[in-house]
Amino acid sequence: MQAVLEVKDLRAGYAEREILKGVSFTLGPDDFFAVIGPSGAGKSTLIRCVNRLVEPKSGQILFNGVDLLKLSYPEMRLQRRNIGMIFQEFNLIERLSVMDNVLSGRLGYTGTLRSILRMYTKDDIAQALRLLDRVGLSEHIDKRADRLSGGQRQRVGIARALIQNPKLLLVDEPTSSLDPKISREVMTLIREIAAEFHIPVLCNIHDVDLACDFCTRVIGLQDGLKRFDGPPAELDKAALRDIYAMEVL
Amino acid sequence: MNAGILALRVDGIEAGRQRTRRLRFLTYAVILIAVAWSIEVIVVRDTDWTRITLKSLLESALRFTQLDTSVVPELWKPALETVVMATLATVVGLVMSIPVAWLGAANITPFGKSSYAFGRFLMTMSRSVHEIVWGLIFVSAVGLGALAGVLAMAVRSIGFISKTIAEAIEDVDPKPLEAIRAAGGTKFQILWFAILPQIIPVFVGNMIFEWDINIRRSTIMGLVGAGGLGLLLFRQMAMSNYGGIAVVILAVLALIILGEVASHYARRAVI
DSSP, X not given: OOOSEEEEEEEEEOSSOEEEXXXXXXXXTTOEEEEEOOTTSSHHHHHHHHTTSSOOSEEEXXXXXXXXXXXXXXXXXXXXXXXXXEOTTOOOOTTSBHHXXXXXXXXXXXXXXHHHTTOOOHHHHHHHHHHHHHTTOXXXXXXXXXXXXXXXXXXXXXXXXXXXXXXXXXXXXXXXXXXXXXXXXXXXXXXXXXXXHTOOEEEEOSOHHHHHHHOSEEEEEETTEEEEEEOGGGOOHHHHHHHHXXXXX | OOHHHHHHHHHHHHHHHHHHHHHHHHHHHHHHHHHHHHHIIIIITTSOTTTOOHHHHHHHHHHTTSOOGGGHHHHHHHHHHHHHHHHHHHHHHHHHHHHHHHHHOTTTOTTHHHHHHHHHHHHHHHHHSOHHHHHHHHHHHHOSSHHHHHHHHHHHHHHHHHHHXXXXXXXXXXXXXXXXXXXXXXXXXXXXXXXXXXXXXXXXXXXXXXXXXXXXXXXXXXXXXXXXXXXXXXXXXXXXXXHHHHHHHHHHHHHHHHHHHHHHHHHHHHO
16 A cells, blocks of 8 residues: 655754654555654644645655655645645634635635635535534534634634545644543544545644544654654553653553 | 535525625725725816926926035934934823823723723823824923923823723733732732733833834924924925925934834844
């Protein structure tokens, strides 16, 4: 099976402080990876290097065989359309409606003039409605995003990522702003949707239990280096102690 | 949701979006027509176009290019006076702004709606009168000279400074206030430890901005006899000495650029 994402010896950071010190891994088409590690380990930087929201210093990121780090800005923009992202703080446009937030996921495919006039195609609207129905929000399409609860807002974020028809989902701490029950619901939804649409997922998550329950493979980062790479079953106390560099009760 | 219902709802959404789009276009069109009409009425119709020729434009522009350097020695004192006036006016304005902001911030105003309304009234009053008019008022009150200019600009500054402070106070994050209150803090301690640190950046930024504006204002206060470079400008204008006017305007420009540079560094140092 061909890998969707192949990261090789990725380095990022500034001159004074290196954040990623050579990280490599391979993500297959049906994988759901969790990236765990203490705060400041470089989880968020790693995920943002993949769609180059953070510019890496060196290494290779092969996305379906294309080296993303060699692309010009216009080429990278076209690749970003294939990579959906879900954020910790949802990153919705608060003053726009739920529908317009989801449709904003189509901006990569919509010309500037059409987007200013908010003229999305009928197919886009139909797809947005289908996805909002799938995430359980079809009754809220006209509400402003800031009127929704945290869990609902993250569902809008999920629908916005999916309407891109992504070939890869980057998920950055999707549950940190949510309570434990809603967290599990959101993770369940992401896992179901990933399976339904056959999208591989790379997911930062600081909650080790959630990582083990929902992911097929765990990558443990510490101080910019990969300390663990394996299925959740192999993630024992010794491995956790190694990742978090401390005693685990 | 089955395909039929979906198609139906998509049609409904599409129709709704089209309606809002039309409404938006209509609004833009109305604004555009209003602007075009205003230009027609106040610019196109109200101007004597036969009087304006390329030659007359060039001639009046050229009059300003023969700089009259004999004015230069007279510049220094009023230029310095201008800067001093602006600085003093900003400080005095600031001091007067603090109580006004206290009255006019809805969340800390001492006597409810009445003191809030009074505070807001003072702000509006300060802003709705032009600095030249304030200048005239103070010249008649304290006589010709820089003092009238300082007072005029100080009073004119209250409007902007107190309004922005009051709005910053209204927008503070209530969480630190809760913490100080929970620790048993007094009202003053809440103000000092929870509100003040949050508004300092706005406060300092706007003060520097107002100082910058006051330098501009003080260059024209002389027009009403309230000191500064304006007096010199006025005299050159009265003599129709275009070269002299140009020199004074260049001096004003130099002062404003200096103020711009100084405020840039002040902002960086403080915020």
